[in-house]
Amino acid sequence: MLWGYLMRDTISTLLRVRLVYLARLREAFASAGETLELSGDDAPTVETVVDALRRRGDPWACELAPGRAVRFAVNHRLARASQAVSDGDEVAIFPPVTGG
């Protein structure tokens, strides 16, 4: 019983998301995407993911700084930074679109 409680205290929420970088941001990050693992946050959002990237320093800190024009999508749907993310989600990060 006590061992079970100890296990629960040491295992925090593990989140694994597939990140996709597009257009100018793919070039800035020199990467088309990666798998990111996060732990600790009970209600992870897109902002949680972005914060983790910012903590790496530049270029992420610069390109994803608050106020920069960046857009997000979760599982192929446009999303705000406040959108919740779940384990296994695909989170895309890209500049404002310029099609048409």
Added chain:
Amino acid sequence: MTVRVQTEDFDVGAEIARLRADDKSVGAIAAFIGTVRDINDNATVSGLTLEHYPGMTEAALEAIVDEAKRRFDIRDALVVHRVGDLGPGDQIVLVVVTSAHRGMAFDACAFAMDILKTRAPFWKKERLPDGERWVEARASDDEAAQRW
């Protein structure tokens, strides 16, 4: 097919004929074609590369066509958008709308293009004499989308 993303060029006449098929209730067909210009923001453009987000781009275009069909009394609609390397004068995008009357056809076509410009995941990179440059989104496009 309601939407297509492709590298190949499209034949406007053939696409219109295929969309209207033999629907005799159609009294109006509105079409918009976007093409590559050779000048943008005071720079000579020798070509551009269009990037998209496979999976999301098609879904976004489908959603735009679905919304056009919900908001406007139209018979059918089609969006074809090219990706890859294009040169000045090349066709980029086609929007065709069929309806009974011209008012709805014009409005739905303009709506689809205005929303596509701000919500469809495509990005343009221009080739200039001294290098390459990513096109920046325009405030005027956001304003155009907001009028709907």
